[in-house]
Amino acid sequence: MRLLVLGGTDFAGRAVAEEARDRGWDVTVFHRGEHPAPPGVTVLRGDRTAPGGLEALGRGEWDAVVDTWKSAPRVVRDSARLLSGRAGRYAFVSSRSVYTWPVPAGLGEDGPLVDGDPDAEATDYAADKRGAELAVEREFGDGRSLLVRAGLLLGPRENVGRLPWWLERTARGGPLLAPGPRDTPLQYVDARDMARWILDALESGLSGPYNMVGPPGHTTIGELLDACVAATGGRARLVWVGPETLAEAGVSGWEDLPIWCPPGGELHDAVHRADVSRALATGLRCRPVTETVADTWAAMRATGGH
Known part of the structure; x- marks a missing residue:
């Protein structure tokens, strides 16, 4: 397979490029040069936003093309239009943010969507991702477009800072506030597992939208934080605090305490209770949380992230 990755040097795009390279695919990455490209790929340079x-x-x-763009939809439009006659399929890494809020528990790919404009400049994240989806479908058609609606993405080289926040804190040791209950279910996907699914999907000719996140309850906040403590040397001591106590203290989930959301609430339903039956039925397999955590910590130490 000849694969073009638009980006391909940082987090999700890099995971795709490295997985394809390791499969023996002929991989080209097109990027601005802000990060080193993975070894063993062909490099093209350019700025998609510039004349x-x-x-x-x-x-x-x-x-096939894989695109992870997250801003102005017109940038995806221009790329897809340029490549539509010279690439077989176009996979766009979108987001579950394209569903209209509130996102109920168990929502599948047929849920209501935000408005988007494929010709727009950047507006907000959800509208931008939806506009980009529409741009891909317009230029490649339904049968050659794969829309990967990612949920919470974790793994090595994470550039948002959610799992690294917990790893840095547990590495410092001492008492650590842990948002409970311990068995609060989490739903996420390791970027490397998403990459494997995308490449398999491109090979098998899948098209259309897919929610891309692991099964609900793949792990819990307790298992995640235990893994963080173990990976960083076991110096931190988890002190569990219930959601009611946290709310009374003005501590919010997601923003103040990354990844965790109070169970039973609107945000937890939206982030951690998606229907991913389509992805699971087409081959998505998720590695243990201990592996994701340990590999993320190893990558942080190797790159000076801690």
Whole structure:
């Protein structure tokens, strides 16, 4: 397979490029040069937002494209339009944020969507991702477009800072406030597992939207934090505090305490209770949380993230 990754040097895009390379695919990454490209891939340089920035993509053919863009939909439109006659399929890593709020527990791919404009400049994250989806479908058609609606993404090189926040805190040791209950279920996907699914899906010709996150309850907040403590040397002592006590103290889930949301609430339903039966039925497999945590910590130490 000849694969073009638009980006391909940081977190999710890099996971795709490295997985494809390790499969023996012919991988090209197109990027601005802000991060080093993975070894063993062909590198094209350009700035998708600048006039003439796609010049390096003016020639060449690929079996598939993977795009992780998260801002102005018109950037995806321009790339997809340029490549539509020279690439077989286009996979766009979107987001479950494209569903209209509130997102109820168990929502599948047929849920109501926010408005989006494929020709728009950047507005807000949800509308931008939805507009980009529409751009891909317009240029490649339904049968050649794969829309990967990612949920919470974790794993090595995470560039948002959610799992690294907990790892850095547990590494300092001492008493650590742990938001309970311990058995609060979490739903996320390791970027490397998402990458494997995307490549398998491109090979098998899947199209349309897929919620991309692990099964509900793949792990719990207790298992996640235990793994963080173990990976960082076991110096932290978890002190469990219930959601009511946290709320009374003005401590919120997600923003103040990354990854965790109070169970039973609107945010927890939206983030940690998605229907992912389509992805699971088409081969999504998720590694243990202990592996995701340990590998993230190892990557942080190797790159000076701690």
